[in-house]
Amino acid sequence: MNTSLSIAADGGLALQAGAPAASVQLRGLCLSYGGQSVLQGLDWALQPGQVIGLLGRNGAGKTSLLESLLGLREPDAGEVKLFGQSVAGLDDGLRSRIGYVPQQSDLFEGFTAGQLLAYFRSFYPRWNEAKVEGLMSRWEVPRDRLIAKLSGGQQQRLSIIRALAHEPDLLVLDEPVASLDPAGRRDFLRELVERVLDRGTTVVFSTHILSDLERVAFNVAFLKEGRIACQAPLEELLDQVRIAVGSPVELQSLQAVHGAQLLRRGALAPGQEQWLLRFTQGAPADARLRALNLEDLFMELS
Numbered sequence: 001m002n003t004s005l006s007i008a009a010d011g012g013l014a015l016q017a018g019a020p021a022a023s024v025q026l027r028g029l030c031l032s033y034g035g036q037s038v039l040q041g042l043d044w045a046l047q048p049g050q051v052i053g054l055l056g057r058n059g060a061g062k063t064s065l066l067e068s069l070l071g072l073r074e075p076d077a078g079e080v081k082l083f084g085q086s087v088a089g090l091d092d093g094l095r096s097r098i099g100y101v102p103q104q105s106d107l108f109e110g111f112t113a114g115q116l117l118a119y120f121r122s123f124y125p126r127w128n129e130a131k132v133e134g135l136m137s138r139w140e141v142p143r144d145r146l147i148a149k150l151s152g153g154q155q156q157r158l159s160i161i162r163a164l165a166h167e168p169d170l171l172v173l174d175e176p177v178a179s180l181d182p183a184g185r186r187d188f189l190r191e192l193v194e195r196v197l198d199r200g201t202t203v204v205f206s207t208h209i210l211s212d213l214e215r216v217a218f219n220v221a222f223l224k225e226g227r228i229a230c231q232a233p234l235e236e237l238l239d240q241v242r243i244a245v246g247s248p249v250e251l252q253s254l255q256a257v258h259g260a261q262l263l264r265r266g267a268l269a270p271g272q273e274q275w276l277l278r279f280t281q282g283a284p285a286d287a288r289l290r291a292l293n294l295e296d297l298f299m300e301l302s
């Protein structure tokens with residue numbers, strides 16, 4: 001909770017409680033590798049309890065964004081705040097409220113799963129050993145085998161268990177289900193929906209598996225050309241975004257009549273264009289409009 005001091009009616013100082021700080025606040029984030037610019041003045045905020053699926057094409061910069069957000073990668077410019085505090089000076093208390101599943105395994109391969117968990121347990125006051133035990137047995141991760149000898153999917157399960165064990169308030173998952181089989185994905189999503197989201201955890205995860213996203217992500221954010229091009233509740237986007245085909249004059253009039261937002265415009269043939277329109281007041285019934293599914297939205301917005 002943010003607090004501020006103000007002058008009270010009797011002239012004394014009063015401590016006021018404000019809105020809770022955003023879990024994540026990014027302003028003007030720029031990141032490049034050599035000459036290649038990946039994040040270009042990106043602004044983004046995740047509010048407590050929000051669940052956001054981060055979408056973008058291969059190479060759009062999702063991993064770079066999530067690493068910058070966590071302070072693992074230093075941006076060229078811009079500001080990163082977690083729980084209202086600059087990520088560069090984040091104190092241990094706030095740091096221990098973050099859970100992270102990286103895209104590439106960062107588990108110590110020379111440890112067994114049991115040794116790894118025992119090692120991490122010492123850093124986290126909120127470590128939930130019962131939860132760890134439950135997940136290790138339900139997800140069938142062998143405790144005593146060297147991590148180097150676990151399969152890719154078993155390593156990913158272990159990485160997820162490590163990230164959930166201390167009941168984080170901010171959970172960052174970079175393609176968490178990429179190596180999981182359908183049963184593993186189902187188990188993971190069930191855990192996320194039934195136990196993690198209930199706690200009001202802020203969750204951001206990148207994925208290319210759109211059907212999984214539909215099951216858990218209330219909000220989707222599209223990363224394109226170094227910025228968050230669009231972020232909205234998924235249901236709202238599916239209700240509001242339509243493709244319209246017609247002459248530019250006809251489409252302009254359609255847009256103006258309904259006060260629609262033009263998201264994208266492309267030529268189809270001489271005198272005929274295709275516009276991606278967002279009808280924020282609700283899409284009208286019009287034969288020229290076509291609804292989109294999540295895959296269409298991904299193709300159009302990322």
Ligand SMILES: Nc1ncnc2c1ncn2[C@@H]1O[C@H](COP(=O)(O)OP(=O)(O)OP(=O)(O)O)[C@@H](O)[C@H]1O
Pocket residue numbers: 033038056057058059060061062063064065
């Ligand atoms: N350490 C690095 N050094 C140089 N270039 C990098 C580095 N890491 C990423 N890149 C480049 O930055 C761009 C964004 O990469 P990033 O991994 O962030 O994208 P992504 O959206 O996560 O991709 P994917 O969906 O394929 O995982 C790519 O063009 C990539 O080649």
